Amino acid sequence: MARITLDHLAHAYRPDPQGPQDYALKEINHVWSQGGAYALLGPSGCGKTTLLNIISGLVRPTRGRILFDDRDVTDLPTEARNIAQVFQFPVVYDTMTVRENLAFPLKNRGVPRERTASRVEEIARLLDLGRVLDRKASNLTADMKQKISLGRGLVRSDVSAILFDEPLTVIDPHLKWQLRSTLKEIHRALDITMIYVTHDQTEALTFADKVVVMHDGAVVQTGTPEELFERPAHTFVGHFIGSPGMNILPCRVDGATAYIGDEAVALSRAYRALPQSQRIELGIRPEFLRLQHKGAGLPVRLRRIDDIGRARIARVEMSGRPLTASVPDDITIEGDEAALAFDPHHVHIYADGHLVAGEAAGGQVR
Numbered sequence: 001m002a003r004i005t006l007d008h009l010a011h012a013y014r015p016d017p018q019g020p021q022d023y024a025l026k027e028i029n030h031v032w033s034q035g036g037a038y039a040l041l042g043p044s045g046c047g048k049t050t051l052l053n054i055i056s057g058l059v060r061p062t063r064g065r066i067l068f069d070d071r072d073v074t075d076l077p078t079e080a081r082n083i084a085q086v087f088q089f090p091v092v093y094d095t096m097t098v099r100e101n102l103a104f105p106l107k108n109r110g111v112p113r114e115r116t117a118s119r120v121e122e123i124a125r126l127l128d129l130g131r132v133l134d135r136k137a138s139n140l141t142a143d144m145k146q147k148i149s150l151g152r153g154l155v156r157s158d159v160s161a162i163l164f165d166e167p168l169t170v171i172d173p174h175l176k177w178q179l180r181s182t183l184k185e186i187h188r189a190l191d192i193t194m195i196y197v198t199h200d201q202t203e204a205l206t207f208a209d210k211v212v213v214m215h216d217g218a219v220v221q222t223g224t225p226e227e228l229f230e231r232p233a234h235t236f237v238g239h240f241i242g243s244p245g246m247n248i249l250p251c252r253v254d255g256a257t258a259y260i261g262d263e264a265v266a267l268s269r270a271y272r273a274l275p276q277s278q279r280i281e282l283g284i285r286p287e288f289l290r291l292q293h294k295g296a297g298l299p300v301r302l303r304r305i306d307d308i309g310r311a312r313i314a315r316v317e318m319s320g321r322p323l324t325a326s327v328p329d330d331i332t333i334e335g336d337e338a339a340l341a342f343d344p345h346h347v348h349i350y351a352d353g354h355l356v357a358g359e360a361a362g363g364q365v366r
């Protein structure tokens with residue numbers, strides 16, 4: 001078990017990188033605490049696998065160091081790093097029984113037979129594999145095989161960390177839901193640092209205590225699921241997380257008022273001296289933007305209302321720009337003329353994509 005430190009880490013696949021655009025992974029400084037449940041979340045091509053491969057030792061970083069506790073492991077091969085990995089597709093020995101598959105990583109390291117047996121039972125119980133322990137792996141479904149792979153990753157108690165690379169890809173959607181919660185429980189029971197790579201926000205937000213969001217080779221925010229929802233540090237996080245994502249609108253800001261065209265939106269914080277040269281935008285999640293009758297807010301054209309189960313979401317248009325807003329239970333709109341009410345405490349201001357802190361009413365910077 002270990003704390004993992006990424007110290008000025010960067011990686012370029014090209015031999016002679018000139019600028020940031022040549023780096024698949026731009027400089028990262030980050031500490032993964034011992035025993036933490038982390039998700040590494042981002043769209044395809046943002047650098048997740050590159051970072052995972054650097055942690056596991058499959059890729060040597062162009063710059064920077066990686067430390068397990070205080071030990072510099074940058075030049076150590078995978079075998080010497082004491083890491084367990086679970087990949088997208090099952091890695092099981094078909095000719096062995098499930099019990100033998102689970103025991104394999106322990107047998108390989110000379111763990112005494114009795115300890116191996118009890119650990120295999122424990123992991124099988126956590127993953128609900130008890131019924132099939134003595135069956136040959138070859139006869140099992142892809143779901144079951146991936147559960148065995150998860151079990152093989154989890155069975156060693158001495159690992160520095162367990163890395164999961166999109167481990168639920170082959171899993172049936174219903175079981176996926178179940179396994180996400182199971183993995184969370186397993187993390188609590190085993191107290192091992194776990195890093196879970198995914199492009200799926202639901203997987204990341206269910207599994208992790210802390211989510212590291214990557215975009216275009218850089219970490220754009222690290223935070224709890226609540227922090228990512230309440231206070232996205234970057235417009236990318238606002239848009240990528242949430243369903244639907246955050247509304248982002250170009251605006252002009254004067255003190256504690258934002259102007260979208262000629263329409264004023266009150267803000268809970270004041271913003272002074274925003275750089276003229278930067279792109280200034282207002283961000284608000286649909287949950288904090290309420291559909292109202294015409295005249296009770298910023299004028300919009302109502303296109304349609306979708307019922308998404310837990311809420312009703314209005315699709316509206318403001319000056320030709322599509323937005324989403326929540327529909328209060330007690331409101332019915334006739335025709336297509338409507339308005340939007342902004343919750344000032346959940347309106348954020350961004351300069352070139354980055355959150356600007358602003359000043360609270362008393363002059364205190366938040």
Ligand SMILES: Nc1ncnc2c1ncn2[C@@H]1O[C@H](COP(=O)(O)OP(=O)(O)OP(=O)(O)O)[C@@H](O)[C@H]1O
Binds near residue numbers: 024046048050
């Ligand atoms: N071996 C390689 N050689 C050259 N470029 C690579 C190599 N591996 C990845 N890249 C590039 O590095 C960037 C990051 O890729 P990476 O696989 O780390 O992203 P990812 O977020 O894991 O995406 P995915 O989910 O699709 O695997 C991409 O532009 C990719 O094309």
